[in-house]
Amino acid sequence: MAEKQVAEIAEDLLNLEDVDFDVEQDLASAVESRLQVAATRVLTAEESAKKYNERVFDLKKKVKEQNEVRKNLQQRFENQKEQHMKRLHNLQETFSAKENELKVLMKQIEDVKTKENAKILALDKECKELTARLSTGKDLEVQ
Numbered sequence: 001m002a003e004k005q006v007a008e009i010a011e012d013l014l015n016l017e018d019v020d021f022d023v024e025q026d027l028a029s030a031v032e033s034r035l036q037v038a039a040t041r042v043l044t045a046e047e048s049a050k051k052y053n054e055r056v057f058d059l060k061k062k063v064k065e066q067n068e069v070r071k072n073l074q075q076r077f078e079n080q081k082e083q084h085m086k087r088l089h090n091l092q093e094t095f096s097a098k099e100n101e102l103k104v105l106m107k108q109i110e111d112v113k114t115k116e117n118a119k120i121l122a123l124d125k126e127c128k129e130l131t132a133r134l135s136t137g138k139d140l141e142v143q
Contacts, residue, residue, distance in 0.1 A: 002038035007035060 009031045
């Protein structure tokens with residue numbers, strides 16, 4: 001935009017060759033003033049662009065840092081998840097083994113109960129026979 005203004009001003013000067021010296025002085029001052037304003041605008045725009053670029057750089061840096069933090073957290077989560085899954089698997093295996101041990105013990109208890117009940121029934125039968133023999137008065141033979 002400043003270049004366009006400079007070009008317009010230069011063209012205006014060429015068209016004013018026959019204007020007297022005072023007018024040329026006034027025009028030169030006006031052109032100089034416009035050039036200073038344009039230069040000031042260019043400097044202001046350059047400073048704004050520099051600040052904008054610095055801000056963009058800072059934001060990109062923060063985004064990169066946040067992405068790194070997110071990546072580390074994700075990795076930590078995945079590692080913990082894997083450890084918990086291994087632990088769960090180990091606990092499931094332990095539980096299954098203990099459950100099998102319990103089944104074996106329950107079967108052994110049931111077998112012992114069955115044997116003991118058979119002994120009790122045999123002793124009960126023997127007691128009834130002895131009681132019956134006593135009540136009938138038959139002699140008992142001691143063996």
